[in-house]
Amino acid sequence: MNRIFDGLQDTDRELREHPDGMSILVLRRSYDASPEEVWDAITDPQRLVRWFLPVAGELRAGGRFQLEGNASGEIRRCERPSLIGLTWESGGGSSEVQLRLTPDGESTVLELEHAPVPADIVPNAGPGLWGLGAGWEMGLLALGDYLAGDLPEGRAVDWIATAGPEQVAAATATADRIGGAWEKLITGRP
Template identity: 35%
Template sequence: MSRDGSIPAMDAVRRGLEIEADGEAVRLRIELTSNIAESPAQLWPHLTDPSELSRWYGPVGGDLREGGEYSAAGGAGGRILEVSAPHKLALTWEYGTNVDSLLLRLDPEDDGTTELSLVHTCEMPREIFAQYGPGASALGWEIALLGLAAYTGGWAATCQGEVPQPGPQWLTGPEGADFVRAWSIRWAAASVAAGTEEEAARRGELATATAYGAGPVGSAAR
């Protein structure tokens, strides 16, 4: 892991995307991977202890043991499918009528850090995907990982400047808008790489940025 402070915080996450169209739905496999400067054992409680989660993610309640059910901020919830501490957590991610899958993997690195991988597999109505692209789901996880990194200090050695805590005021401010625009651009690029026509991906980029309050793409670097 680079420790020279050369990475912008908006690029501390590596992104992967697979797209499969199936009738009226589009199936997405959205993957975000980042190095966090804590060992898996240190990082695990931040992802599984409700009191820790509330400090960087939001309120989470319920039984977070394997087989238990949980509720999360924003009306999401689901079931805990598999727990293998401190390396793997698999669960359903349910909101409205959607039942998605969410997988967190914590792999140790030789330098004592953790490669954290978050995989969200979901189905999106074709018209929603056509309007927003993968950013409709992916940007929420970008915000969450930024919050985790700010809370743990996990990007301090790798990123330029201070890693911001993405609270509501920050997200609607100039810096937050720049992050949202940059993330929208990057997920549009991932969508093109996965087979989406560029014009359609750019429409989704703009719609996603606008939906998150950032407005038209302007100052963020492509």
């Protein structure tokens, strides 16, 4: 197996039912870094651009952010170094994203929760598609590369934009795994 496929094996995926009948996507991944180091990588605009996207705005609780070419929203909670809660406004809709950092020995577990996931997004998470969750997982994988010092020179978005066969295959495999999780949630079958 190649490095990206191996990296995807390190992500725990879960789908839960939201009280309004929609779904909650939860991704968990461990990083060989302290909570402070992971916190700085996900909150410092100069570091965030290296593995995710450029961000602008008033980056504090109550402030608004804008990811270049992507979502915007409001930062609702910011509790260093353990919790970020924000709205995720994209495509005319709004949902909630929470990032929780938990120490685990000399590592840190990052848990990303995105909810509610509207029903019309569910089909986009099907097998073979770059649907819901695949983008988050590729970002979490890039964060791991960044923290390990293995991210190629330049921004992660450039790495994704110039994806070769290995990256495309990894994203497809990720979407397949998430599609399988959706199927389990929808059908109730293991």
